[in-house]
C-alpha cells in the first residue's frame with residue numbers, strides 16, 4: 001500500500017488526533033509558574049494522526065529493526081546472544097524498580113545481599129579475590145582498572161611507569177582507556193604467525209617504564225593465547241601488571257579462570273557474557289575483579305558483610321574514589337544475576353562449550369569458501385576475509401548482502417591486523433538449523449561474488465534505504481524530519 005511507505009509526518013492531517021485533553025484542563029495550567037525561557041514561542045510541529053495510525057507507525061518501525069529476538073546476529077566481539085525473558089521480568093519487578101539508592105542500608109538488605117553474592121560468584125568463576133560492580137561498560141571497567149594501576153604504582157613510589165602495552169589485535173577501547181587515565185604512551189606488541197602475542201616482541205618492549213600489558217584472551221581473532229603464563233612472567237619480572245580484557249569470557253566460563261593464568265585484574269562485560277541485552281548504547285556493566293594486593297585501590301563504596309548484615313563502606317585508604325554515581329547499573333546486575341542463578345556453574349560451562357562448538361562448526365564449513373588468516377581451531381568466534389580482487393567486492397558488500405537474508409551483518413574491518421576482516425560470533429543460543437541456513441546463505445553469496453558481483457555490490461535491496469553515507473551519518477546525523485525538509 002502506498003500509504004505504508006509514508007513517514008508519520010507525511011501522514012499527518014490537520015485536526016486529526018490520537019487523544020484529546022479538555023480545553024478547560026489546559027487553560028487551568030498556570031503558565032506563569034514556568035520561566036519564560038522554557039516556554040515555546042510557537043506550537044510544536046508534531047504529526048497529527050489517529051491512534052490507529054500512531055500504533056501502526058511504531059509497530060512497523062519495530063519490525064524494520066534487526067534484533068536478537070528476531071534475527072541471527074553473529075556480531076563478532078559483541079556476543080549478541082539471545083537473552084532469556086525471565087531475566088527481564090525479574091529485573092522489572094516492582095521491588096527492584098522502586099528501589100532508591102538513597103534509601104538506608106537497612107532498607108536495602110536484599111539487594112545488597114544480591115550484589116555481594118554476585119560479586120562472590122564472579123570472583124570464583126574468574127579466579128579473583130574481590131570485585132567491583134561500579135563500571136557501566138567494558139571500556140569503563142578498563143578505565144577503572146587502569147586508574148587503580150596508576151594509584152598502585154604511585155603508592156609504591158614507582159612513578160616512572162608511563163607506558164601501556166597492547167597487542168596489535170586489541171580492541172580500540174584498550175589504548176583509549178590508557179590515554180584517558182593519563183598514561184602518555186601506548187606501545188603495540190606484534191602478533192606472531194599464529195595470531196598470538198609475539199613473545200620476542202613483548203620481551204623487547206617490556207621495560208621498567210611499562211605499567212601494564214592489556215591482554216584479551218581469547219584474543220579478538222578468537223584465538224587462545226596459549227603462552228599466557230609465560231606472558232604473565234615476562235610482565236611481572238619487569239614489575240608491571242597484567243590486565244585482562246575479559247570481554248571474551250563467553251569462551252571460557254567454568255572451563256578455565258583468568259585469575260589462575262596470571263592476570264592481576266580484569267573486567268567482564270555483563271551485557272555480553274552474562275546475557276543482559278545491549279546495543280544502541282543501552283545500559284551495560286563492566287565489573288572489575290582484582291587480586292588481593294589491589295583491593296585497597298577499588299572504587300568506593302564497597303559492600304561489606306558483617307554477621308549477615310550488609311552495608312556500604314567508603315573509607316578505604318587508597319581508593320581511586322567514585323567512578324560513577326551510586327553503585328553500578330542495577331537492572332543489568334539483576335539480569336546477569338538471574339542468568340547465572342538459573343544456569344548454575346555447570347550450565348555456564350556448557351554455554352561456553354556450545355559457544356565454541358557453534359563457532360568451530362561455522363569455521364570448519366566456511367573456511368573452504370572464504371580465506372582465513374590463521375588456520376587453527378577458534379574459540380567462540382573467528383575471523384575470515386574476502387579473497388583479494390574478488391570482482392571489486394569488499395567485505396562491506398558481503399555484510400550488506402547478508403541484510404537481504406535477514407541476518408545482522410557481522411563485525412567488519414576489525415581486528416585491524418586482518419585485511420578485509422569479517423568477524424563471526426554465532427554464540428551458544430543458535431540452533432544447528434540456523435547455522436546451516438547461514439552456511440548456505442554464505443555459499444550463495446560466495447557464488448554471486450564470482451558470477452554476479454553487481455548483485456552483491458547493490459545490496460541491500462530489502463531495506464527502506466540502501467547504502468548510507470556512513471561517515472556523514474556518524475558525523476553529521478540528520479535525525480529530525482524538518483531538517484530533512486530543509487536539506
Ligand SMILES: Cc1ncc(COP(=O)(O)O)c(C=O)c1O
Pocket residue numbers: 077078137138139140171173216220245247248269284286
Ligand atoms: C574485546 C573487547 N574489549 C572491550 C570492549 C568494550 O566494551 P564496551 O562496549 O562495553 O565498552 C569490547 C566491546 O565489544 C570488546 O569486544
